[in-house]
Amino acid sequence: xxxxxxxxxxxxxxxxxxxxxxxxxxxxxxxxxxxxxxxxxxxxxxxxxxxxxxxxxxxxxxxxxxx
Numbered sequence: 001x002x003x004x005x006x007x008x009x010x011x012x013x014x015x016x017x018x019x020x021x022x023x024x025x026x027x028x029x030x031x032x033x034x035x036x037x038x039x040x041x042x043x044x045x046x047x048x049x050x051x052x053x054x055x056x057x058x059x060x061x062x063x064x065x066x067x
Contacts (some may be wrong), residue, residue, distance in 0.1 A: 002017075002021070004017045
């Protein structure tokens with residue numbers, strides 16, 4: 001995999017480099033990358049929430065009695 005080295009920040013060159021890289025991949029490589037990133041995000045979510053499915057519980061609305 002190539003590495004882009006720039007002297008100054010150039011967003012256009014970064015985007016062009018990323019698109020060229022993605023275009024060089026086969027369809028199966030792109031799907032594998034997508035599945036890998038999905039598993040990684042689910043793992044990060046599950047470690048943050050403590051749940052295996054990565055989903056958080058809904059918030060509860062607590063009604064308080066007026067004073």
